[in-house]
Amino acid sequence: MNSRNLIGALWLLIVGLFSFNSAAQEALFSPAESEKVSKVELFKFDSATQQARAIALAKELRCPQCQNQNLLESNSPIAQDLRLMVYQRVKAGESEFDIKQYMVKQYGEFVLYRPQVGENTLLLWLLPFLFVVLFIYSVYSSVRAGKNRDLGS
Amino acid sequence: MSKKVKLSLLLLLLSGFLITLLVSLMVEPDKSNQALKGASFPEFTLPRLQKPELQVSQRIFNQQSWTIVNVWASWCAVCLKEHDFLQQLAQQGLFIVGLNYRDGITSAAQYLADNGNPYQVTLYDADSRLSMGLGVIGTPETILVDSKGVIRQRHLGELNQSVWQAKFAPYTQGSIQ
Numbered sequence: 001m002n003s004r005n006l007i008g009a010l011w012l013l014i015v016g017l018f019s020f021n022s023a024a025q026e027a028l029f030s031p032a033e034s035e036k037v038s039k040v041e042l043f044k045f046d047s048a049t050q051q052a053r054a055i056a057l058a059k060e061l062r063c064p065q066c067q068n069q070n071l072l073e074s075n076s077p078i079a080q081d082l083r084l085m086v087y088q089r090v091k092a093g094e095s096e097f098d099i100k101q102y103m104v105k106q107y108g109e110f111v112l113y114r115p116q117v118g119e120n121t122l123l124l125w126l127l128p129f130l131f132v133v134l135f136i137y138s139v140y141s142s143v144r145a146g147k148n149r150d151l152g153s
Numbered sequence: 154m155s156k157k158v159k160l161s162l163l164l165l166l167l168s169g170f171l172i173t174l175l176v177s178l179m180v181e182p183d184k185s186n187q188a189l190k191g192a193s194f195p196e197f198t199l200p201r202l203q204k205p206e207l208q209v210s211q212r213i214f215n216q217q218s219w220t221i222v223n224v225w226a227s228w229c230a231v232c233l234k235e236h237d238f239l240q241q242l243a244q245q246g247l248f249i250v251g252l253n254y255r256d257g258i259t260s261a262a263q264y265l266a267d268n269g270n271p272y273q274v275t276l277y278d279a280d281s282r283l284s285m286g287l288g289v290i291g292t293p294e295t296i297l298v299d300s301k302g303v304i305r306q307r308h309l310g311e312l313n314q315s316v317w318q319a320k321f322a323p324y325t326q327g328s329i330q
Contacts, residue, residue, distance in 0.1 A: 033255065064186070064290045077255055081285055106288040108188040 033077060040084045045091060054090035057099060058083050060114070064107045185309040186288045194222075194302045195286035202253055202261055202275040209274055213250065214302040219325050221249045223272070223312075224284065224294040226256040227264035232293040235312045239271035242317075247325065251275035254284050254292050297321055 045051040055072060061082070063074040071083045082103075089099050103111045115121045194211055201207045214220050223239060225232040243249055251272035253261045258277060265275070278284050287296070290309060297306040306320055 064288075077281075078290065081281065085285070104188070106188055107186055107290070 036077075036080060036084065040080050040087070043084065043087045045087070050090060053096070054087045057090065057096055058086050060112070061086070061100070061103055062111045062113055064111060067110070070113070183309075184290075185294070185307045186290055187307065189288050189304050190307060192304055194296075194298050194304055195283060197276075197283045197286070199276040199278055199283060202251070202258065202277040203265070205258075205277065209276055211302050213274065214298050215300055217248045218300050219248070220298045220300075221247055221321075222252055222296040222298055223249055224252045224254050224287075224289050224292050224296070226254045226292050227260040228256065229254075229292040231311050233268065235293055236268050236271065238313055238317070240269055243271040243273075248273055252284065252287075252289075253277050254289060255281055295321075297324055299324075 045054065058071040059073075061071045063069050063071055063076060063079040063082070065076050065078045066074050069079070071079050071086065086099060089102075100112060109115055109121070115124065117125050194214065196211050198208050198210045201209060221242065239249060249272050251274070253275060258279075261275075261277070265272075276283070281289075293309075293311065295308045295312045296304055299305050305324055308316055308320055310316075
């Protein structure tokens with residue numbers, strides 16, 4: 001009975017400590033943050049297609065802070081801000097291209113999951129095709145060499 | 154090609170590949186946002202952290218040849234690590250503007266009261282609009298701005314003597330115009 005009480009008290013202490021800690025953390029951040037979260041989560045689009053477009057675009061953009069997540073999946077404050085920015089721009093009627101251009105101007109090419117074809121990304125885009133051509137060539141030449149050997153023997 | 158040549162070629166390629174992997178593992182890439190280097194600092198009007206009744210704008214850059222903008226927050230542990238170095242820079246007479254990022258105004262002021270204040274001016278960016286315009290990814294970030302208000306250099310992460318010598322000193326000491 002005594003040990004049970006002890007465990008209960010310990011449990012209370014742990015829960016108390018953690019809840020105190022999270023309350024302290026909330027006060028640490030700027031009050032605008034929680035406001036922003038609800039703004040993003042409850043963003044009102046004009047239509048369902050507009051919403052689908054905005055969400056698809058947010059999925060195409062990398063979060064600059066947590067680089068293995070896109071703007072839609074990441075819950076870091078900067079991803080939330082940028083998601084809101086994407087939503088607002090889509091609602092204002094900006095094109096997908098313009099929004100992507102803005103993101104590249106602000107953070108660089110790496111925010112695009114599918115980099116645009118340009119002089120500095122040409123190698124990236126062409127390399128797979130080059131490998132396929134090389135592979136076909138090597139298969140072709142080895143088959144021909146095998147044939148020649150068979151004919152010779 | 155003989156089998157021996159083929160095998161040694163394969164081994165050579167493999168070891169080259171492994172060395173490349175090892176080297177890239179050890180070299181830490183500079184993750185600083187270089188996209189806005191050479192662009193002008195976004196226009197802003199922000200209140201000062203300790204004197205919110207005073208507003209500061211981008212004209213602050215025109216008063217000295219170099220301004221260091223340091224993005225920081227009271228919840229950021231790495232900011233505290235570089236705080237002493239910032240104090241040193243301030244003592245050397247460099248003009249440092251603090252940009253407080255996603256922070257509560259009281260905890261930010263308390264941080265400066267506790268740890269000393271290396272900033273000539275501290276901006277309080279309550280809705281983080283300026284930080285967004287600047288392309289701030291995280292704290293701490295240090296941005297070098299010239300007297301025309303152009304962003305010349307950026308560093309994301311702890312600022313220390315070696316980073317300063319490599320990335321910033323060439324500008325402030327005049328070897329890069």
